[in-house]
Amino acid sequence: MKTLLLGGGIAALADGAGGTAGYGSLGRWLLGAPAAAASPRPLAIPTLLVGEPRAGVRTFDLNLQKGVSRFFDGVTTPTLGINGAYLGPTLKMRVGETVRMEVTNRIGEASTIHWHGFHLPAGADGGPHQVIADGASWSPQFEVRQRASMLWYHSHMVPRTGPQVYHGLAGVAYVEDEETGRLDLPGDYGVDDVPLVLQDRAFNRDGSLFYSTNMHNTMMGMRGNVLLVNGTVNPYFEARTQKLRLRLLNGSNARFYSLGFSDNRRFSLIGTDGGLLERPYETSHIALAPAERAQIIVDLSDGRPVVLRAFPAPTSGTMGGMMGGMMGDDFNFDVLDIRPNGQRGRSAPLPSRLVTLDRPDPGQASGARRLVLQMGMGGMMMGGGEPFSINGKAMDMNRIDEVVRVGTTEIWQLENRSMMAHPFHIHDVQFRILDRDGAPPPPWEMGLKDTVVVNPDERVRLLLQFADYSDPDLPYMYHCHVLEHEDSGMMGQFVVAA
Numbered sequence: 001m002k003t004l005l006l007g008g009g010i011a012a013l014a015d016g017a018g019g020t021a022g023y024g025s026l027g028r029w030l031l032g033a034p035a036a037a038a039s040p041r042p043l044a045i046p047t048l049l050v051g052e053p054r055a056g057v058r059t060f061d062l063n064l065q066k067g068v069s070r071f072f073d074g075v076t077t078p079t080l081g082i083n084g085a086y087l088g089p090t091l092k093m094r095v096g097e098t099v100r101m102e103v104t105n106r107i108g109e110a111s112t113i114h115w116h117g118f119h120l121p122a123g124a125d126g127g128p129h130q131v132i133a134d135g136a137s138w139s140p141q142f143e144v145r146q147r148a149s150m151l152w153y154h155s156h157m158v159p160r161t162g163p164q165v166y167h168g169l170a171g172v173a174y175v176e177d178e179e180t181g182r183l184d185l186p187g188d189y190g191v192d193d194v195p196l197v198l199q200d201r202a203f204n205r206d207g208s209l210f211y212s213t214n215m216h217n218t219m220m221g222m223r224g225n226v227l228l229v230n231g232t233v234n235p236y237f238e239a240r241t242q243k244l245r246l247r248l249l250n251g252s253n254a255r256f257y258s259l260g261f262s263d264n265r266r267f268s269l270i271g272t273d274g275g276l277l278e279r280p281y282e283t284s285h286i287a288l289a290p291a292e293r294a295q296i297i298v299d300l301s302d303g304r305p306v307v308l309r310a311f312p313a314p315t316s317g318t319m320g321g322m323m324g325g326m327m328g329d330d331f332n333f334d335v336l337d338i339r340p341n342g343q344r345g346r347s348a349p350l351p352s353r354l355v356t357l358d359r360p361d362p363g364q365a366s367g368a369r370r371l372v373l374q375m376g377m378g379g380m381m382m383g384g385g386e387p388f389s390i391n392g393k394a395m396d397m398n399r400i401d402e403v404v405r406v407g408t409t410e411i412w413q414l415e416n417r418s419m420m421a422h423p424f425h426i427h428d429v430q431f432r433i434l435d436r437d438g439a440p441p442p443p444w445e446m447g448l449k450d451t452v453v454v455n456p457d458e459r460v461r462l463l464l465q466f467a468d469y470s471d472p473d474l475p476y477m478y479h480c481h482v483l484e485h486e487d488s489g490m491m492g493q494f495v496v497a498a
């Protein structure tokens, strides 16, 4: 059994000799550890922030700050957080209202905050062109124009997105609307509606986070051997209802997960990145790549304790999976030990229909684009070429790669010509997947998405609608959400022009 840490009560801390980590780096993870370090703890629930009405605008005060976290007993870890030591509050807002974010940066270096999955003007997007200098503030304002969903926010500071998110600059957003409110889904925050932010991390012996961008960690993306869930190591949750709605975010820099329960029980997937599915999809496992979200409903009416577990994702046929296996990097992680309480409250039955979505019609598209993802590993080792590129080009802040017309619908074909899977994220829109290598998407990919996995040698076609918001100068980003790939250049820029 390869569950190294959490179940066994051993937390392995890394050696700290960052420069030496290579293919044989597993050893450093197995060195010394405080024995009681991973004793079970109650799951941390991020503070729910509903903002304050100021002149009719829902206003959120968000302070990016340095902090000290205690992930393990008796060990302190310097981290970054938003209104706290690690991660940020859950921002709750409703479709149709205007929100304003008062973001102040006090982390000691420049940063940005990107509203991931939000449809908004480019100037409010929080990408690498909306830099907030250390000590400065930024106050974007926008109308919430999309479906009820679980979105998120995180640093997008080129080329420091990887380390800043890794240290804690991320948080969750709940967008609600009337259509979804009427469904009677579990919705009591922190009780039967629980966000779970999954992040794998590596630690140095002194308790600090281990982060390195040596060639191996850049290529594979930075991975760790300890799973944090909402910043909690080895968490448990006492369930007080028959049904539990878990809103999962893969907030990891690079690791893909396949999630299921310890007793293999089935559950219902009700939503993906940008909103609910048309109907619940019953399954025993779901895959979640970095930046992807899933909302699931699990039935606990049998009263038995159960563990939500993360298995290596089924990218095993790929180079990433193979290398992970070779390196002993194909961990199982216990995500959450769910302990049903004896007096569980009744939950409403799950509706058979959830929302109505348009059938994606490629006939609506007036344009098509092709984005080819490449990793030039030869170039990386020999120091030539573009190691990470889209259409042969590495990210350049001063180059607009694509110009889209506002009010149009387009088909984007993503082609992966590398040996690793890339979770591809496009700003501004929630898109639909038309097909993978010509085959229609599976039921769990039929909803609204902002991040899509493109497997090696695969072609994925997306349908994107650029309904409104134009800006001739300020671009949106599209990029791989393995943050080390993004920081290394697998990103491009598009403007939506009038």
Ligand SMILES: [Cu+2]
Pocket: 421, 422, 423, 480, 481, 482, 485, 486, 490
């Ligand atoms: Cu990638």
